[in-house]
Amino acid sequence: MVTAAAILWVVGLVGVPLGALLLAVGAEPAQVVAELVEQGGLDALGRSIVLAVFAVLVGGVTGTLGGLVLARQRFWGRAVLDVAVDLPLAVSPVIVGLAFVILYGRGGWLEPVATALGVKVLFATPGLFLATAFVCLPFFVREVALVLEEVGTSEEDAARTLGASEWQVFVWVTLPQLRGALRVGTLLTVARALGEFGAVLVLGGAIEGRTQTATTFVHTMMEERHDAGAFGMSLILAAMTVLLVQALPTGARTKH
Amino acid sequence: MGIVAKNLHKQFGETQVIRGVSLSVDRGEMVSLLGPSGGGKSTVLRILAGLERADSGEVWLDGQRVDHLDAASRGVGFVFQHYALFRHMRVVDNVAFGLKVRKVNPVEARRRAEALLTRVGLGGLSERWPDELSGGQRQRVALARALAPEPRVLLLDEPFGALDARVRADLREWLRRLHDEVGATTVLVTHDQEEALSVSDRVILVKDGLIEQDGSPSEIVDAPRTEFVARFVGEVNVVEGVVGADGLLSAGGLSMRIPAGSKVGDRLRAVLRSHELHLELDPRGLGVVRRVVPLDDRARVELSLNGASLVARVPRAQAQALTIGGSVTVALHEPARVWAIEG
Numbered sequence: 001m002v003t004a005a006a007i008l009w010v011v012g013l014v015g016v017p018l019g020a021l022l023l024a025v026g027a028e029p030a031q032v033v034a035e036l037v038e039q040g041g042l043d044a045l046g047r048s049i050v051l052a053v054f055a056v057l058v059g060g061v062t063g064t065l066g067g068l069v070l071a072r073q074r075f076w077g078r079a080v081l082d083v084a085v086d087l088p089l090a091v092s093p094v095i096v097g098l099a100f101v102i103l104y105g106r107g108g109w110l111e112p113v114a115t116a117l118g119v120k121v122l123f124a125t126p127g128l129f130l131a132t133a134f135v136c137l138p139f140f141v142r143e144v145a146l147v148l149e150e151v152g153t154s155e156e157d158a159a160r161t162l163g164a165s166e167w168q169v170f171v172w173v174t175l176p177q178l179r180g181a182l183r184v185g186t187l188l189t190v191a192r193a194l195g196e197f198g199a200v201l202v203l204g205g206a207i208e209g210r211t212q213t214a215t216t217f218v219h220t221m222m223e224e225r226h227d228a229g230a231f232g233m234s235l236i237l238a239a240m241t242v243l244l245v246q247a248l249p250t251g252a253r254t255k256h
Numbered sequence: 257m258g259i260v261a262k263n264l265h266k267q268f269g270e271t272q273v274i275r276g277v278s279l280s281v282d283r284g285e286m287v288s289l290l291g292p293s294g295g296g297k298s299t300v301l302r303i304l305a306g307l308e309r310a311d312s313g314e315v316w317l318d319g320q321r322v323d324h325l326d327a328a329s330r331g332v333g334f335v336f337q338h339y340a341l342f343r344h345m346r347v348v349d350n351v352a353f354g355l356k357v358r359k360v361n362p363v364e365a366r367r368r369a370e371a372l373l374t375r376v377g378l379g380g381l382s383e384r385w386p387d388e389l390s391g392g393q394r395q396r397v398a399l400a401r402a403l404a405p406e407p408r409v410l411l412l413d414e415p416f417g418a419l420d421a422r423v424r425a426d427l428r429e430w431l432r433r434l435h436d437e438v439g440a441t442t443v444l445v446t447h448d449q450e451e452a453l454s455v456s457d458r459v460i461l462v463k464d465g466l467i468e469q470d471g472s473p474s475e476i477v478d479a480p481r482t483e484f485v486a487r488f489v490g491e492v493n494v495v496e497g498v499v500g501a502d503g504l505l506s507a508g509g510l511s512m513r514i515p516a517g518s519k520v521g522d523r524l525r526a527v528l529r530s531h532e533l534h535l536e537l538d539p540r541g542l543g544v545v546r547r548v549v550p551l552d553d554r555a556r557v558e559l560s561l562n563g564a565s566l567v568a569r570v571p572r573a574q575a576q577a578l579t580i581g582g583s584v585t586v587a588l589h590e591p592a593r594v595w596a597i598e599g
């Protein structure tokens with residue numbers, strides 16, 4: 001009974017809308033392809049993929065280091081850092097975007113820095129990178145810290161007593177322990193980066209050919225009455241997400 | 257001298273875990289650090305290995321002062337309670353790890369790892385993953401891994417603590433034989449007195465960050481220096497009483513000789529080992545049998561005497577004559593050790 005209700009609930013909430021999307025695209029496939037191509041959909045999708053790859057690279061490195069620090073170091077302010085890492089999940093991305101606009105906008109604290117470096121942040125590619133890096137911050141850190149706390153330090157200690165340098169310990173013992181965490185972190189980060197809307201819209205401005213991403217493209221298409229393009233991109237994003245979730249290890253899928 | 261530690265101190269936060277521990281282990285000797293959990297014995301071992309740093313004190317290995325060296329440079333083999341095998345490596349790669357970091361060529365490293373695995377009785381398992389092995393097998397892999405780089409000293413931290421009683425007993429005999437073959441200077445941390453007494457040349461009792469007694473197994477058993485040691489290494493009864501006019505201590509309905517220096521009227525506490533109590537069937541006896549637990553060739557008898565509970569170990573044949581609720585007289589078999597109450 002409960003199982004049946006649960007299945008019905010999920011199907012109604014997820015399956016039906018996805019089915020509707022599929023039907024909408026199936027009704028006019030030629031129109032969908034045409035609008036995706038002519039309205040700059042492929043460019044926007046490409047930009048989103050680049051952003052996702054960037055988020056994985058940055059998140060993978062900083063997240064591994066951050067996770068190591070959170071799980072292994074005890075220092076003053078650790079509790080604050082621990083909470084701060086989760087903020088991107090708790091705070092609406094629109095607000096985050098706005099905060100960055102204030103920082104880098106006219107008269108903002110960091111505007112002189114950006115100007116001195118010759119970088120235009122707002123309504124430009126750097127803004128997109130910032131927004132994406134921010135919203136994806138928690139995933140790698142959390143996964144890595146969780147696994148490190150779970151496995152403890154005894155394997156690393158064993159490697160040390162066997163003569164391994166700290167670098168060898170990291171490469172031969174710690175990193176292999178993190179394989180699963182990095183995989184899950186990658187998938188979650190890609191999903192989030194592809195799906196991010198609010199922050200990239202506020203910081204990037206959805207300028208066609210420059211800061212348009214897959215999600216802002218959907219929004220623009222809806223506004224401009226190019227429904228077919230919107231349906232097409234939505235279906236592509238949905239399909240990518242489904243594939244990503246399928247790639248998650250079972251344990252991680254139940255954990256999140 | 258294989259290992260020398262001088263006046264080690266270590267504090268974690270507000271807690272003083274090690275409060276002045278000094279010890280030495282001869283080359284080739286096998287010594288146990290025995291004591292209750294939380295007494296600091298594992299911390300001493302980790303300080304010897306370089307996994308923890310002492311706040312003060314010195315550590316010497318084979319005549320070299322090593323406190324400034326990190327664990328990787330000390331040349332110690334360490335075995336952890338929960339094996340700490342590298343989960344993502346096959347058994348043979350686990351054992352070869354210490355050789356790999358020393359840049360031994362892979363063919364040679366593998367050959368030596370295989371040889372060690374054969375030596376610890378796991379010849380056919382080199383291609384297995386650690387999680388395909390039983391606990392006892394894993395710990396033997398861990399031991400082979402620790403021995404592979406031919407360490408100066410071997411440090412074992414509760415190595416059998418996570419294993420079944422049966423496996424424990426087998427492994428500790430095996431460990432002692434292996435020690436005699438390999439001859440490595442070995443320190444074993446354990447909270448199991450039977451384990452400590454049965455495998456080591458010497459036992460060091462550690463309690464509350466201090467050494468309570470350091471001696472051969474028979475010294476520890478026959479001449480415990482404190483009440484704590486006596487309680488820890490054996491089954492004992494602690495009774496309190498007053499020294500009478502006859503110069504004997506009467507406690508719990510028993511009379512016993514007292515240590516020199518005590519006077520009439522002194523309140524003393526006596527520690528009596530269970531096998532020192534002698535029971536005799538006697539309808540008018542003051543002791544009442546409460547419970548008889550058969551062990552191997554002896555039985556453990558719980559009884560009450562003048563309101564106090566006592567434990568005695570008697571031969572099985574004698575125990576068979578006892579009935580629950582029956583009366584016995586209780587006598588001291590041998591002169592007991594008596595300690596004065598502190599304060």
